[in-house]
Amino acid sequence: MKVHFIVHEAFEAPGAYETWVETRGHKASYSRVYANQPLPADASHFDLLVVLGGPQDPATTLVQCPHFDAAAECRLIRQAITAGKAVVGVCLGSQLIGEALGVRFEHSPEKEIGRFPIRLTADGKANDKVAHFGEVLQVGHWHNDMPGLTADAKILATSEGCPRQIVEYSPLVYGFQCHMEFTAEVVELLIAASETELASLSDRRFVQQPDALRANEWGEMNQKLHGFLDRLVGEYQAR
Numbered sequence: 001m002k003v004h005f006i007v008h009e010a011f012e013a014p015g016a017y018e019t020w021v022e023t024r025g026h027k028a029s030y031s032r033v034y035a036n037q038p039l040p041a042d043a044s045h046f047d048l049l050v051v052l053g054g055p056q057d058p059a060t061t062l063v064q065c066p067h068f069d070a071a072a073e074c075r076l077i078r079q080a081i082t083a084g085k086a087v088v089g090v091c092l093g094s095q096l097i098g099e100a101l102g103v104r105f106e107h108s109p110e111k112e113i114g115r116f117p118i119r120l121t122a123d124g125k126a127n128d129k130v131a132h133f134g135e136v137l138q139v140g141h142w143h144n145d146m147p148g149l150t151a152d153a154k155i156l157a158t159s160e161g162c163p164r165q166i167v168e169y170s171p172l173v174y175g176f177q178c179h180m181e182f183t184a185e186v187v188e189l190l191i192a193a194s195e196t197e198l199a200s201l202s203d204r205r206f207v208q209q210p211d212a213l214r215a216n217e218w219g220e221m222n223q224k225l226h227g228f229l230d231r232l233v234g235e236y237q238a239r
Contacts, residue, residue, distance in 0.1 A: 001026040001233055004046035006076075008054030008068060008092060009034050011189035015181035016222035017050055017090075020229050033067050043080040047236060051077065051093030053179065057145055058092070058099045074100040086172045086236045088229075094147040094167065094175030101169060103148030108177075110161030111201065112141035114208030115216040118165045118178055124156035129174075129231040130166060132224065133157070139165075139221050140182035141206070142190060147175045161206040171235055180225040182218050 003021050005014050007030055021028045029046065031039045040046065056068045077100035080087050089097040095105035117136050124130050137157075146164040149155070157166040159178070167175040191198070191210050201207040208216075 001048060001236075002029065002046045003027065003048045003050060004029045004031070004040060006030075006039065006049070006051045006073060006093070007032045007034070008052060008056060009193070011193040012053045012091075013181075013186045013189060014050065014052060015179075015183045015186040016218075016225050017052075017088075017181045017229070019183075019222070020226045023226075024230070024233075033069075036067060039069075039072055039076050043076065043083040043085050046080075046085065048086040048088070048233070049077065049080045051087070051089045051096055052181075053091030053093060053142070056092060058095050058105050070096065070099070081170070081173055084172070084239060086232055087174070088232070089147070089175045090181060091143050091177060091179060092145075094177050095145055097169060097173060097175045098148035098150070098153075098167075101150050103150050105145050105148050108144060108146045108162040108164075110206050111144045111204055112159065112161045112206040113143075113198070113201070113204075114141060114206065114213055115139070115218075116141055116159055116161065116206060118157040118159045120157050121155055123154040123168070124166065127154075127156055127168060129228050129235070130156050132227050137221065137224060140179035140187070140216075140218065141177075142179055143177055146177050172232070172239070174228075174232070180221050180228075182216075183222065184214070184218065187213055187216070187218075 154168045
């Protein structure tokens, strides 16, 4: 399997997605757009496209952030979906999938930063790629927005602070508003990039401060993510 990552910022690292690539013997390639690395010319260069998060949103312009071209990323996502590739979006990436499919992102009811539970919906419990998460799973969060929903989209998981945590757009296309890729190293990068913001959010009920963020355990969540990716690859190969 050839897996291509779009990485928007150095502190929004692939984490457990990258670990999965390495342990399964897949091949990884990268568009580190913050370092001005280009996007693939088309979807023929990969089997699975993973679009990671970032402080931007899909409405961010090139004037506001010269290294983030939302329109170009949406074109690549549409090409990948049309070509029958597997696509996973994380946070900003999940919102870009919705935008690529013609639906606008929205603000989440609550800002969530830290480790909080998600709960599978009836559609989630019936989905063979995420049913192994269990009814409730503690996962990572670092967001203020959420993806738009197409007519055919299914919400697989929700949280108290956000009603769209995992969305299935098709059997090969998934948006994760939550961050199941978090590791201690990834979280440390995010803390370093966000200390002023975190201090200003100390009164928010779904925002953990640095000491609490560092105390979280991410291993079970990472293993559940790896199980999802194994099942997604199985579906892709079967097609």
